[in-house]
Amino acid sequence: MKQGAVPTPRIVQPGRDHQTIKWLILLALCVVAAWVWWTQRHLLWPDAAPSSAIVALTRWQTTQNQLQVLQSARDDFRLQLITAQRTHQVDQQALAAVQQELLALQNERAVLRRELEFLKTLVSGDVTVLQLLDLKVWSAAADKPAYGYSLTVSKRAKSRTKVRGGLEISVSGQQDGELVALTMAELGINPKQLSMNFTQFQTFSGEFVLPDRFVPELITIAVQPKSKQFRQYQKDIVWRLVIEP
Numbered sequence: 001m002k003q004g005a006v007p008t009p010r011i012v013q014p015g016r017d018h019q020t021i022k023w024l025i026l027l028a029l030c031v032v033a034a035w036v037w038w039t040q041r042h043l044l045w046p047d048a049a050p051s052s053a054i055v056a057l058t059r060w061q062t063t064q065n066q067l068q069v070l071q072s073a074r075d076d077f078r079l080q081l082i083t084a085q086r087t088h089q090v091d092q093q094a095l096a097a098v099q100q101e102l103l104a105l106q107n108e109r110a111v112l113r114r115e116l117e118f119l120k121t122l123v124s125g126d127v128t129v130l131q132l133l134d135l136k137v138w139s140a141a142a143d144k145p146a147y148g149y150s151l152t153v154s155k156r157a158k159s160r161t162k163v164r165g166g167l168e169i170s171v172s173g174q175q176d177g178e179l180v181a182l183t184m185a186e187l188g189i190n191p192k193q194l195s196m197n198f199t200q201f202q203t204f205s206g207e208f209v210l211p212d213r214f215v216p217e218l219i220t221i222a223v224q225p226k227s228k229q230f231r232q233y234q235k236d237i238v239w240r241l242v243i244e245p
Contacts, residue, residue, distance in 0.1 A: 100174060104217060128231045130163065130223050131156055133201075135237060137219065138244040145210040147243075153223060154201030165225035167194040167204065173216040173239070180214065196225065216243075 133152040140148040155163065169189060172181045184191060187208035194204055210216060219242060222234040 096177065128229060129156065129233065130154065130225065130230055132221055132223060132235055135219075135221065135242050136244060137239075137242045140207050145212070145214070146207055147210070148205070148207050150203065150205040151221065152201055152203045153196060153198075158200065160199060161227070161229060163196055163198055163202075163225055163230060164227065165196045165223075165230075166191060167196065168220075168222040168224065168234075169194065169208070170220045170222075171208070171210065171216050171239075172218040172220065173210075173214055175211065175214045182210070182214075184208075186211075 131154050133154060135149070135151040137147055137149050140146040149169070151167075153163075153167070155161075168184060168191075169187065170181055170183055171187060172179065174180070184194075187210070189206060189208050193206050196202060216239040218236050219239055220234055220236050222232075224232050
């Protein structure tokens with residue numbers, strides 16, 4: 001300060017510092033109130049109002065438990081269903097086997113009855129009945145169901161009378177669970193190969209083919225002479241009795 005200068009007094013505005021202090025106190029109170037609220041919220045009563053994340057987690061766990069119960073019940077039901085299906089299949093297979101066995105026995109009974117009638121004609125000395133001899137059947141190929149056959153037809157008494165006519169061969173059996181009779185056309189046999197033209201006897205031979213999944217049971221030979229001097233008849237023979245190993 002220069003000598004002789006008169007000092008100017010400092011003007012202080014009353015209330016300015018007082019307002020600043022008041023705002024600072026108010027801010028401090030707000031901070032304290034917020035801290036108290038947070039402490040009560042998260043420390044003193046943590047379970048009072050669960051957050052949305054906790055609710056979602058609880059629902060997810062409940063849903064997972066219910067899903068596991070349903071999956072376990074589903075697996076049990078599937079196991080029961082599989083067991084029932086297997087039992088049903090076994091029952092059906094057993095029933096089919098019994099039916100096929102019964103049918104085979106009925107066929108054999110019919111064959112035996114016809115064989116008895118045929119033997120009666122031989123014993124009676126009926127010369128009008130031609131004899132069917134030496135029927136043989138054997139497997140002709142290893143890669144397909146082809147079979148060879150041979151048989152002989154003869155008179156029962158010597159005479160000069162010519163025998164003309166023909167033979168018919170058919171094979172009966174099971175195919176896909178049904179009884180099927182195969183004709184010569186289906187077997188692939190040419191009828192000309194079975195034409196009869198002899199005085200005393202004639203031997204026939206050839207081959208035939210069975211279809212896939214066919215189980216033979218009977219082979220039938222029909223003797224059909226044209227002359228009225230000889231009787232027509234047919235003979236059924238059980239397949240397993242004529243097939244050669």
